[in-house]
Amino acid sequence: MTDSTIGFIGLGLIGGSIARAIKRRQPQVRIMAYMRTRARLEQAKADGIVDVILEGIGDQLSQCDLIFLCTPVEYNAQYLTAIRPYLKEGALITDVGSTKTSIHEEIARQGLEDRFVGGHPMAGSEKTGYENSSDHLLENAYYIVTPPVGADGSLPFEEQPENVRRILTVARIIGAIPMVLDYREHDRVVAAISHLPHLIASSLVNLVRDSDTAAGTMKRVAAGGFKDITRIASSSPEMWEQICMTNTLPIAEVLERYIASLNQVLDQIRGRDNEGIYKLFETSRDYRNSITERARGPLEPAYEFSVDVVDEVGSISTISVILAAKGISIKNIGINNNREHGEGALKIAFYDQESMEAAWKHLDKYKYEMFRV
């Protein structure tokens, strides 16, 4: 990597995770950071992640080869004006915002096209802050890179413009999978696979909140189905308000189609159209099952399956003992949080195909019920 000093404006979940991953893989890179909560910056320095704490937006920034904007999307765009006087010759700005058109429009307005390449790591969490960041959060996740003009994802790395290559390089260093995309296309795609799901999760939670009994029975008995589909309803309101306000048209378009599809479901339910409802679940199951859990897919296969167990003390150790007796090593074992297959599903991961198959065969003899995850 040619960029040896990297500045971060905002060092929360995403900024902190990128800084940690860079430090882990390229410890010689000098990291400078600014955020509003001074105590967290001091923590990051004590952790050895940040080398220099920036007191604000000022002269020190002119030491940076690359500047990451990692605050909520509208603030990222506002920071462009503030940091611009301190850009040294050749310095590049990038961001990690969940929407791209608004910041690219601001870049064009300020004539900064030669100084900016956008970015968006496709991983995250409902949790915020440096304290929840990790050096592996973005590993194996797609990292969308949006050039100001002429995005061409079909070009190999060597043929991409130099500024684009600089961001692709950082994405690779942190263990992510870079993908070049036009920023407008980016916003249409994420409206469907990220923004709409967040709106659905939050409106569903609010619907249940408003429909619950005085005794709160719905809240009390809410189980896997509700919890799985609503985890992201706990996300930051400040961040999501800004995401929605900077992607209104693509969100409105997909939301309209979603409402139409819900109306169709309503008609099918009211009309007792069992075939239509069956088809709904069948089609969604097939498509959902075709989505690989890991972005790398076949390059990094997961050797794992789940086992139905009675939820009682000792069930994990019984399985461990059975497998250990056959010399089969377990890479990981734990309760399957997805709970798609019942409360007592244990997920077991193995180091290779052979161990997984041997374990399957052996547990089958003990009449365990197993299924692929």
Ligand SMILES: NC(=O)c1ccc[n+]([C@@H]2O[C@H](COP(=O)([O-])OP(=O)(O)OC[C@H]3O[C@@H](n4cnc5c(N)ncnc54)[C@H](O)[C@@H]3O)[C@@H](O)[C@H]2O)c1
């Ligand atoms: N959370 C996710 O799942 C996720 C995933 C990919 C991209 N993103 C994008 O990454 C960016 C950061 O999100 P995050 O999840 O790290 O949020 P976060 O709340 O964990 O971190 C935001 C950081 O910005 C700082 N900040 C906020 N307002 C500021 C301001 N006005 N001036 C200076 N610093 C300020 C906060 O102190 C914090 O350090 C957002 O643009 C978001 O759209 C988020």
Ligand SMILES: O=C(O)C(=O)C[C@]1(C(=O)O)C=C[C@@H](O)C=C1
């Ligand atoms: O896993 C989560 O909690 C996320 O919401 C991550 C998620 C998403 O998948 O929608 C959220 C926002 C980002 O811009 C990218 C990823």
